[in-house]
Amino acid sequence: MTYVIAEPCVDVLDRACVEECPVDCIYEGGRMLYIHPDECVDCGACEPVCPVEAIFYEDDVPAEWADYTRANVDFFDDLGSPGGASKTGKVAKDDPMVAGLPPMGEDH
Template identity: 85%
Template sequence: MTYIIAEPCVDVLDRACVEECPVDCIYEGGRMLYIQPDECVDCGACEPVCPVEAIFYEDDVPDDWEPYVSANVDFFDKLGSPGGASKVGKTEYDPPFIKGLPPMGEED
């Protein structure tokens, strides 16, 4: 089990969680952030600092956002476990589900 970042993060990319993560396991895609499950130590430090409340323990992801669990898996199928997000930096990759979403995070 791990933490999952869900819909409120799409196109927001606040990064407060990245700064708080003690093990550097939160990776940046083109439109959102992803938590590497093999690198995450389940400390939960990221969850309370997320300003848009997008981070959930995997078992607590709301039903409407269940596809984000698969999107997280898909992101790391391609990237693997590089041993730290700072080694990789921002990628422009997002899984097809995320790429296909309409623009979000913008208030008119």
């Protein structure tokens, strides 16, 4: 089990969760953040600091955002497990589902 970042993060990218994560497993894509399922230690530190309430324990992801569980896994298909987001920096891609969404976030 792991934590999942869902739709409220799209085009927001607040990064408060990144600063709170003790294992550096939250990676930045083009339009949202993604939690690496193999690097996450399920500590839950990221969840309460998310200002848009986009982070859920895998079993608690709302039904309307269930596809984000898959998106958080598939984002790492090409990237693999680099062992830390700070080493990787921003990744200029998103899961295709996320990439295909209309503009979102507070400004849209």
